[in-house]
Amino acid sequence: MKKLIPNWLIWALAAVAFIGFVDASYLTAIHYKGAELGCNEWGSCNEVTTSKYSVIFGIPMALMGVLYYLAILIGALVYIDTKWKLPLILIPIATTFGFLFSIGLVYLQLFVIHAICIYCMFSAGTSTTLFILSLIYLFTRPSEQADICQ
Numbered sequence: 270m271k272k273l274i275p276n277w278l279i280w281a282l283a284a285v286a287f288i289g290f291v292d293a294s295y296l297t298a299i300h301y302k303g304a305e306l307g308c309n310e311w312g313s314c315n316e317v318t319t320s321k322y323s324v325i326f327g328i329p330m331a332l333m334g335v336l337y338y339l340a341i342l343i344g345a346l347v348y349i350d351t352k353w354k355l356p357l358i359l360i361p362i363a364t365t366f367g368f369l370f371s372i373g374l375v376y377l378q379l380f381v382i383h384a385i386c387i388y389c390m391f392s393a394g395t396s397t398t399l400f401i402l403s404l405i406y407l408f409t410r411p412s413e414q415a416d417i418c419q
Contacts, residue, residue, distance in 0.1 A: 274357070274406065274409065274410060275409060278402060278405060278406055278409065279345055279348055279349055280345075280349070281402055282341065282345040282360065282399065282402050282403070282406075283342055283345035283346055283349065285395055285398050285399050285402065286338045286339075286341035286342035286345060286399060287338075287342055288395055289334065289337075289338035289341075289392060289395035289396065289399070290335060290338035290339055290342055292334075292388055292391055292392050292395065293331050293332075293334030293335040293337075293338055293392060294335050295388065296318065296329075296331035296334070296388055296389070296392075297329060297331040297332045297334075297335050299318070299331075300318065300323075300329045300331050300332075301329075306318060306386070306388065308386070308387050308388065312384065312385035312386055312387045312390075313384035313385060313386070314384075314385075314386040314387060314388060314389075316382060316384035316386075317378055317382055317384050317385070317386035317389055318331070318386055318388075318389070320377075320382050320384075322374075322377050322381070322382065330374070334392055337363070337367055337396075338395075340363060341360060341363060341364065341367075341399060343356075344356035344357075344359060344360050344363075345360065357406065357410070360403055360406075361403040361404075361406065361407055364396070364399045364400045364402075364403040365400060365403070367396045367399060367400065368396055368397055368399075368400035370396075371392070371393040371396040371397060372393075374389065374393060375390070375393050378390070
């Protein structure tokens with residue numbers, strides 16, 4: 270009997286990636302508008318989002334988050350629609366890098382910037398959730414190695 274990938278797992282990846290995409294899109298829009306985030310009672314968002322660490326090579330971290338979450342979302346939806354296996358190989362790799370990157374960003378908030386952005390921490394939580402879902406996939410995937418071109 271062939272072991273199947275649970276549908277809830279792929280849909281959960283898509284849903285969490287969508288939530289991360291919305292959060293990162295909001296932060297990106299605020300960045301390009303030059304507006305302030307209204308979260309002073311929840312943290313020091315503006316200190317984090319305007320710090321020198323909020324941009325790498327002229328690209329806002331929030332925009333990188335948009336692209337990351339969008340890639341995960343598209344990968345999950347491609348698998349849902351076509352059952353093409355390649356996204357299921359790439360998603361765990363991407364979420365591992367996303368998780369490690371999030372750890373680095375949380376470290377910067379806590380120990381370098383000395384300020385917390387609730388939206389950024391939410392994104393870190395979203396990235397961590399994607400990583401955990403990817404780990405669940407890796408432990409529940411079919412034992413047979415499927416052809417990635419199918």
